[in-house]
Amino acid sequence: MQRREALKLLMAGGVLPALPTDLFAFFQGAHPASGYTLRTLNPHQNDTVVAMIDQIIPETDTPGAKAARVNEFIDVILTEWAVDEERQNFLDGLVGVDKQSNELFGKNFVDASPAQQFALLRAMDESIATQRARRRRHENTIPEDRDRQLRGDFFTVFKGITLHGYYTSESGFTQELKLEIIPGAHHGCVSLPAEKKA
Secondary structure: OOHHHHHHHHHOOOOHHHOOHHHHHHHHOOOOOOOOOOOOOOHHHHHHHHHHHHHHOOOOOOOOOOOOOHHHHHHHHHHHHOOHHHHHHHHHHHHHHHHHHHHHHOOOHHHOOHHHHHHHHHHHHHHHHHHHHHHHHOOOOOOOOHHHHHHOOHHHHHHHHHHHHHHOOHHHHHHHOOOOOOOOOOOOOOOOOHHHOO
């Protein structure tokens, strides 16, 4: 698989559990080492990305997207994988998030309360679902917006990259999914933990 093909999958919001093992490894290779310096996102854009990923996958009994440094994964994707147009569409989408936040709450997304941030992201998600339902209902009567299809909806793309970045990170892969990157010894006839029984 090449980066462009993988990026198309990310931009399309491809479903993570359906990814083959070699694609998991491909995305894991995009995660930067500790000490990474941002190359595309400026400090404000990075703060916005961190606030958004923290709302999408917050820390619970396992690390969230912020602790998994998904913002750095996104920066790598934007810097090394995306072409100029894709990168600009993504950055314009972040500007749009701030614009909506200012219209609703009178402040940038990062300055909004967690409840306001959640409400805005929820509204963006519901808007996408409504648009998809409308397109399905009127498939033959509404001309397709090819530009929109090519660049994808910003929030759909953002969620897709966030999910891929998180679940292919070491903490998401090992602690949340409870998978091993390189399986160890085989331990047959081991009792299942209570949460696995059902």
